[in-house]
Amino acid sequence: xxxxxxxxxxxxxxxxxxxxxxxxxxxxxxxxxxxxxxxxxxxxxxxxxxxxxxxxxxxxxxxxxxxxxxxxxxxxxxxxxxxxxxxxxxxxxxxxxxxxxxxxxxxxxxxxxxxxxxxxxxxxxxxxxxxxxxxxxxxxxxxxxxxxxxxxxxxxxxxxxxxxxxxxxxxxxxxxxxxxxxxxxxxxxxxxxxxxxxxxxxxxxxxxxxxxxxxxxxxxxxxxxxxxx
Numbered sequence: 001x002x003x004x005x006x007x008x009x010x011x012x013x014x015x016x017x018x019x020x021x022x023x024x025x026x027x028x029x030x031x032x033x034x035x036x037x038x039x040x041x042x043x044x045x046x047x048x049x050x051x052x053x054x055x056x057x058x059x060x061x062x063x064x065x066x067x068x069x070x071x072x073x074x075x076x077x078x079x080x081x082x083x084x085x086x087x088x089x090x091x092x093x094x095x096x097x098x099x100x101x102x103x104x105x106x107x108x109x110x111x112x113x114x115x116x117x118x119x120x121x122x123x124x125x126x127x128x129x130x131x132x133x134x135x136x137x138x139x140x141x142x143x144x145x146x147x148x149x150x151x152x153x154x155x156x157x158x159x160x161x162x163x164x165x166x167x168x169x170x171x172x173x174x175x176x177x178x179x180x181x182x183x184x185x186x187x188x189x190x191x192x193x194x195x196x197x198x199x200x201x202x203x204x205x206x207x208x209x210x211x212x213x214x215x216x217x218x219x220x221x222x223x224x225x226x227x228x229x
Contacts, residue, residue: 034116040058089169147162189228
């Protein structure tokens with residue numbers, strides 16, 4: 001097992017960005033960027049023991065900075081859309097930045113994916129990133145401190161999120177990796193999938209969530225192993 005760190009370019013203001021690489025005895029290899037607390041690459045051994053990169057990522061920092069898509073990044077303060085770029089908390093109405101038409105998407109115009117995180121702990125098997133989001137960031141109330149830990153746990157990569165605010169606010173964190181388990185040799189729609197999910201959340205034409213719906217009898221019923229397509 002080993003941990004390495006290498007340069008991964010610099011932002012327009014000259015701030016250096018780095019890439020951490022973790023490996024373990026199970027053949028798992030993860031590359032992580034402090035820009036966006038991003039998973040750049042996740043290599044796993046296939047059935048023949050050959051390492052295969054199953055996560056989409058860019059080869060240079062420019063791809064992450066200039067291309068939309070949130071590849072591999074940590075999303076916050078709030079993953080998904082908030083209709084009308086506003087919400088009511090308690091008795092107060094808060095207006096957020098609108099970056100998806102009239103709606104607020106994935107934390108706004110400069111969400112957590114667009115921030116340089118600080119590494120506060122790095123070992124052979126785990127790297128922890130931290131970020132401070134000030135009161136009023138993209139319109140959200142209260143200051144928020146976030147930690148994201150990527151850890152190699154046997155044959156799996158585990159992500160742990162921690163967040164603490166100094167007042168009432170919204171917080172919904174996730175990772176935005178795109179997976180292709182074939183390493184790009186075939187389309188992801190050819191993958192076979194099984195989900196223990198009796199319900200799903202459909203969306204409208206504006207991609208805002210609607211009411212929870214049963215999966216049975218719909219194209220989203222993966223109670224039995226079947227191709228995604």
